[in-house]
Amino acid sequence: MxxxxxxxxxxxxxxxxxxxxxxxxxxxxxxxEMTHQIKDGYLYKLMKLNGKRILLKISGQSREIxxxxxxxxxxxxxxxxxxxxxxxxxxxERDLCSFYDIAYQDxxxxxxxxxxxxxxxxxxxxxxxxxxxxxxxxxxxxxFAYALKKRFIEQFGExxxxxxxxxxxxxxxxxxxxxxxxxxxxxxxxxxxxxxxxEVASKVANGTLTKVDLLQNENDxxxxxTLMNIRGIGEWTAHYVMMKCLHSSSAFPITDVGLHxxxxxxxxxxxxPSLPEIKGMSKKWDGWEAxxxxxxxxxxxx
Numbered sequence: 001m002x003x004x005x006x007x008x009x010x011x012x013x014x015x016x017x018x019x020x021x022x023x024x025x026x027x028x029x030x031x032x033e034m035t036h037q038i039k040d041g042y043l044y045k046l047m048k049l050n051g052k053r054i055l056l057k058i059s060g061q062s063r064e065i066x067x068x069x070x071x072x073x074x075x076x077x078x079x080x081x082x083x084x085x086x087x088x089x090x091x092x093e094r095d096l097c098s099f100y101d102i103a104y105q106d107x108x109x110x111x112x113x114x115x116x117x118x119x120x121x122x123x124x125x126x127x128x129x130x131x132x133x134x135x136x137x138x139x140x141x142x143x144f145a146y147a148l149k150k151r152f153i154e155q156f157g158e159x160x161x162x163x164x165x166x167x168x169x170x171x172x173x174x175x176x177x178x179x180x181x182x183x184x185x186x187x188x189x190x191x192x193x194x195x196x197x198x199e200v201a202s203k204v205a206n207g208t209l210t211k212v213d214l215l216q217n218e219n220d221x222x223x224x225x226t227l228m229n230i231r232g233i234g235e236w237t238a239h240y241v242m243m244k245c246l247h248s249s250s251a252f253p254i255t256d257v258g259l260h261x262x263x264x265x266x267x268x269x270x271x272x273p274s275l276p277e278i279k280g281m282s283k284k285w286d287g288w289e290a291x292x293x294x295x296x297x298x299x300x301x302x
Contacts, residue, residue: 009069023122056082099288116299134244152171173202214227
């Protein structure tokens with residue numbers, strides 16, 4: 001991790017294969033997003049460290065990411081934790097040279113990677129958030145998924161009012177574990193999704209499901225198996241969480257509708273490609289399927 005501690009601000013020095021502007025486009029794909037806000041080119045993120053609410057104001061220019069703290073100064077160890085959080089959030093530890101080498105030799109990925117050069121896997125560091133967001137998004141269109149997520153956060157999250165704006169912390173697993181199915185049904189969750197979200201919350205809250213335990217297993221197949229043993233977690237959900245939370249570059253949500261639409265568009269097809277066809281295409285992406293997916297998703301946002 002490369003960063004400069006200026007006490008009142010933090011400067012992060014990302015690898016050369018990074019574009020803050022491209023990451024902002026990806027983060028700004030829905031105006032219903034509640035876990036961060038984008039305003040006047042700044043990215044705002046509310047988080048909590050040891051019970052203390054911290055608002056990040058993030059900007060990027062000239063190969064630097066600058067982080068300000070509008071709520072007031074932080075302690076040195078807090079600044080270090082924030083730097084690590086942002087470094088992980090944008091997946092800056094990963095060397096993308098191998099991915100670009102593969103992508104530039106691939107007819108599908110080459111024009112997309114050229115166009116969106118510098119896009120990184122923007123993660124969801126909180127396992128509970130990653131799991132519940134993936135469950136919320138199952139088998140519904142993206143706008144409705146964001147609408148459900150917005151209701152979920154507004155009803156059970158923690159708000160912070162600052163300079164006329166409201167920022168939100170994602171609901172805690174402890175709070176959601178104490179809910180009834182009917183509490184989520186009132187937000188238009190299906191019965192099954194309500195049950196799944198509450199069960200996941202219970203597992204995270206009581207410590208039987210942790211990110212640390214999952215990451216101790218370096219085998220993606222074993223991680224996927226562990227996740228899929230949880231009720232409500234299918235293969236798509238497991239791969240999404242492995243991509244977005246567990247930093248797996250080879251996770252591949254091959255049944256994703258957005259991925260299919262992006263491939264249809266990239267190839268100029270009149271139909272979506274079949275799963276066997278996608279498996280054939282993706283052989284060239286071995287080890288980098290997650291990044292191929294992220295870039296293909298990005299191509300849908302123009």
